Amino acid sequence: MHVSISVNGEQVSREIEPRQLLVHFIRETPDLTGTHWGCDTSNCGACVVQMDGQPVKSCTILAAMCEGHEIRTVESLEVDGQLDPIQMGFHEQHALQCGFCTPGMLMTARALLDENPNPTDLEIRTAISGGICRCTGYKNIVSAVRWAAEYEAAAKQEV
Amino acid sequence: MATVENLPSAQTERPIGFGRLKRKEDARFIRGKGTYLDDIRLPGMVHGAMLRSPYAHARILSIDTSKALAHPNVAAVVTAKDLETLGLAWMPTISYDTQAVLAGDKVRFQGQEVAFVIATDEYSANDALQLIDVEYEPLPAIVNARKALDPDAPLIRDDKAGQRDNLASPTWEAGDQAATDRVFAEADTVVKRDIIYPRCHPAPLETCGMIADFNPETGQLDIYNGNQAPHAHRTVYAHVAGLAEHMIRIKCSDIGGGFGNKVPVYPGYVCAIAGSIVAGVPVKWVENRDENLISTGFARDYVMHSEMCAKNGKITGLRVDVIADHGAFDSTAQPTKFPAGFFHIVCGSYDLEASHVKVKAVYTNKAPGGVAYRCSFRITEAVYLVERMVDALALELKVDPIELRMRSFIAPEQFPYETTTGWTYDSGNYAETMRVAMDIAGYEDLRREQAEKRARGELMGIGVSFFTEGVGAGPRKHMDILGLAMNDGADLRVHPSGKAVVSISAQTQGQSHETTFAQIVAEELGIPPEDVEVRHGDTDRSPYGLGTYGSRSTPVSGAAVAVVSRKVRDKARLIAATMLETRPEDLAWEKGRWYVKGDLEKGAMIEEIAVRAYSGEPMPTGMEGGLDAQVIYDPPNLTYPYGAYIAVVDIDPDTGQVTVRRFIAVDDCGVRINPMVVDGQIHGGLAEGVGIALMEVLTFDEEGNCLNSSFLNYLIPTALECPDFELGETVTPCPHHPLGAKGVGESPNVGSPPAIVNAVIDALHQTHGVDHIDMPCTPARVWAAMQGRPEPPQ
Numbered sequence A: 001m002h003v004s005i006s007v008n009g010e011q012v013s014r015e016i017e018p019r020q021l022l023v024h025f026i027r028e029t030p031d032l033t034g035t036h037w038g039c040d041t042s043n044c045g046a047c048v049v050q051m052d053g054q055p056v057k058s059c060t061i062l063a064a065m066c067e068g069h070e071i072r073t074v075e076s077l078e079v080d081g082q083l084d085p086i087q088m089g090f091h092e093q094h095a096l097q098c099g100f101c102t103p104g105m106l107m108t109a110r111a112l113l114d115e116n117p118n119p120t121d122l123e124i125r126t127a128i129s130g131g132i133c134r135c136t137g138y139k140n141i142v143s144a145v146r147w148a149a150e151y152e153a154a155a156k157q158e159v
Numbered sequence B: 001m002a003t004v005e006n007l008p009s010a011q012t013e014r015p016i017g018f019g020r021l022k023r024k025e026d027a028r029f030i031r032g033k034g035t036y037l038d039d040i041r042l043p044g045m046v047h048g049a050m051l052r053s054p055y056a057h058a059r060i061l062s063i064d065t066s067k068a069l070a071h072p073n074v075a076a077v078v079t080a081k082d083l084e085t086l087g088l089a090w091m092p093t094i095s096y097d098t099q100a101v102l103a104g105d106k107v108r109f110q111g112q113e114v115a116f117v118i119a120t121d122e123y124s125a126n127d128a129l130q131l132i133d134v135e136y137e138p139l140p141a142i143v144n145a146r147k148a149l150d151p152d153a154p155l156i157r158d159d160k161a162g163q164r165d166n167l168a169s170p171t172w173e174a175g176d177q178a179a180t181d182r183v184f185a186e187a188d189t190v191v192k193r194d195i196i197y198p199r200c201h202p203a204p205l206e207t208c209g210m211i212a213d214f215n216p217e218t219g220q221l222d223i224y225n226g227n228q229a230p231h232a233h234r235t236v237y238a239h240v241a242g243l244a245e246h247m248i249r250i251k252c253s254d255i256g257g258g259f260g261n262k263v264p265v266y267p268g269y270v271c272a273i274a275g276s277i278v279a280g281v282p283v284k285w286v287e288n289r290d291e292n293l294i295s296t297g298f299a300r301d302y303v304m305h306s307e308m309c310a311k312n313g314k315i316t317g318l319r320v321d322v323i324a325d326h327g328a329f330d331s332t333a334q335p336t337k338f339p340a341g342f343f344h345i346v347c348g349s350y351d352l353e354a355s356h357v358k359v360k361a362v363y364t365n366k367a368p369g370g371v372a373y374r375c376s377f378r379i380t381e382a383v384y385l386v387e388r389m390v391d392a393l394a395l396e397l398k399v400d401p402i403e404l405r406m407r408s409f410i411a412p413e414q415f416p417y418e419t420t421t422g423w424t425y426d427s428g429n430y431a432e433t434m435r436v437a438m439d440i441a442g443y444e445d446l447r448r449e450q451a452e453k454r455a456r457g458e459l460m461g462i463g464v465s466f467f468t469e470g471v472g473a474g475p476r477k478h479m480d481i482l483g484l485a486m487n488d489g490a491d492l493r494v495h496p497s498g499k500a501v502v503s504i505s506a507q508t509q510g511q512s513h514e515t516t517f518a519q520i521v522a523e524e525l526g527i528p529p530e531d532v533e534v535r536h537g538d539t540d541r542s543p544y545g546l547g548t549y550g551s552r553s554t555p556v557s558g559a560a561v562a563v564v565s566r567k568v569r570d571k572a573r574l575i576a577a578t579m580l581e582t583r584p585e586d587l588a589w590e591k592g593r594w595y596v597k598g599d600l601e602k603g604a605m606i607e608e609i610a611v612r613a614y615s616g617e618p619m620p621t622g623m624e625g626g627l628d629a630q631v632i633y634d635p636p637n638l639t640y641p642y643g644a645y646i647a648v649v650d651i652d653p654d655t656g657q658v659t660v661r662r663f664i665a666v667d668d669c670g671v672r673i674n675p676m677v678v679d680g681q682i683h684g685g686l687a688e689g690v691g692i693a694l695m696e697v698l699t700f701d702e703e704g705n706c707l708n709s710s711f712l713n714y715l716i717p718t719a720l721e722c723p724d725f726e727l728g729e730t731v732t733p734c735p736h737h738p739l740g741a742k743g744v745g746e747s748p749n750v751g752s753p754p755a756i757v758n759a760v761i762d763a764l765h766q767t768h769g770v771d772h773i774d775m776p777c778t779p780a781r782v783w784a785a786m787q788g789r790p791e792p793p794q
């Protein structure tokens, strides 16, 4: 079947099998391998992207269901060479090691901050609890999200 | 973005190398621009998928691949018969056993590899698996290590000539049995426990996989594969495939975690290579999560009986008898001369009078492995055992578990300390580290809080563990794997620009080598870390060495980088002497510069020396041009990091649910190159320890079906199960490591499970009489223990 999906603001059109998962559709798009795959059962969150601003597990959605929806992946976070504060926070707070969970964590955390600019530690932990990080023990991910929240609050004050 | 918190050296304004430098590797990962195996697509590439056995033990009567071959997108279906013609049906393991690449005669564990399909795409390859008909005759299976040696147990390895039972390796011993018997006879207190360290799995977030790309015209085999020891793998492939090593290139690029799981060679790799050699196109194979959990390197699975004794309130002796479950093929990872790895470090951090350890290994109808899940060769099992036994003894003696440890520790003045099983611990001040942990925890207050809560019917436990690890294998006189010395190379070139490239044989899977190894060069040569490129992960562009596991990167490879930097610095000194027209011995070093002693103004910066080294100007007599050096580092001993951990748990009296409320970890890993990275390593290992203690386990039913083949039932802690870890440190440098560093990656995984289990028992002992529980402490198991009927995991 033919689908045309908006990925990071661009229409991506392709012939696909109806059963193709969104994660595979995205990863087959040149330069969009930042969205990872880590499990068969919707448990790891390595595949999280945003669909109309909501974090979703792209291994759990068929590409065919995405026509008419806005998909955003980790590659969309940096705009004109300017990192998103959540990306800066992850670097500043050493919130990644092997980096495999990072795209999913970033997209989840970005969606959280868009909805709740000043989350508590428990809210952050709850928000990222749909994902697994095998390397960091989460402590620094929590700090990174806090860092980004504070950075954005300070930036708002300035304007 | 890179920042260093340390102050620059006064004269040269060079950053000091060591410190909380933010990571270089982050730049690509936070943009989604890492290159993990599955991100690589080669022209003409086809895809492999593996058919696996549904049975744990069965004879294969027939395999019919005709329907699969008729699938329009299928290029080939490979079975054991095809591999036999290539001489690839069996492969050697790292423990000198053999493992079937594809099963021909029998399947010996559920998930064993039976046939390999090659198709144009992943979906078709998986479809074709359903089209292969295999006729099996099921056989009785053995999943319990204790029953593997029963006389009526089915013989698993009937492929091995002369094998009459399921013994995988004969009994291996350490320590002194007679002396231990004497110490037990003289003791006033003895405790006994049967303790199981259940089978668990490293489960890195990225599963295992490979792309094999054989070029029939040139005979060159390019392998893309995230593994922890690329040079050793290349040697194995050269032997197995009969190719010269220089015709094989392994490129690792980015690896999504390893934790021991990416040490072995797996059948899927051999199939991908064989497929590419036969088909002449690149073959990609990436396993699913269930394949990762049921067929690749598991960890632990030790059934242990132990006795510990004390005299006059101090620990004096230890006996241990272990049955190790190695699964269907013996592919446990350890140095050749140590069939039970470093398990005999089980005498722990204590000044014992004698100890004796026996380990024998058995075959079962379970996946092969026995890799170290973030652990230096079975040290995790050893530390768990001894730290559980010390707590059992403390219960018996009715003394505080910290008090008993304090009385029994090896004293600082006893180092270097020879243990009763033959290790030489390098340095330590154990009591000091224990006190720091007690201070952070507020130990006395915690005990008071516990008493108050107990009075209110609430269940709170405080658990302690103190571990000593031996890491950084190892000295070539003692250690090898498959005959390969456990050394590491480093190759350093300072270019005419004064910028440098250091190539290393260690292989990062998230350990931050690109940053920390640049910091070592920076510390030693004064070249800013951002100007030092660390090259690794490509056998064509890095020196030989045994890779990254067993916390060996910093102890071995890090030492290699320090030594090679010093070699370059020595060469720079001779060149500087020529430049400054003085004698080398009249020069002194400050960061980044040789200068004339007594005349600070007169000197040469490392960049100036580099320019000279490549210029047409004369070099010192007899010296070749260029500013570079290479070394292979052979560590004189292991390094012995240690730490004191305290866990505080709450248990729901109505459900048995354990919550780790606080976790205090004070590590002494010697000198810290990048404390930020060290902290990160500790957080990650502690999370894994929480998982192992509370939820991670691979279990099997009687027929050998694996009951934890996905993340739905192999449970890994999320952010909600992990507490906000509290870290502390003491620094006791390693006397024989050039930087005084000891290595840390595995310490938190080694040290945390016993602290948590001790805390669970501490919560339940007074009120429920619980004096033992096996991991994982799931609500059901804790509840059963509270009712007085604890059950072992298998």
Ligand code: FES
Residues within 6 Å of the ligand: A036, A037, A038, A039, A040, A041, A042, A043, A044, A045, A046, A047, A048, A057, A058, A059, A060
């Ligand atoms: S790949 Fe694991 S949740 Fe999507």
Ligand code: FES
Residues within 6 Å of the ligand: A095, A096, A097, A098, A099, A100, A101, A102, A132, A133, A134, A135, A136, B205, B256, B257, B510
């Ligand atoms: S950084 Fe490795 S899984 Fe999160």
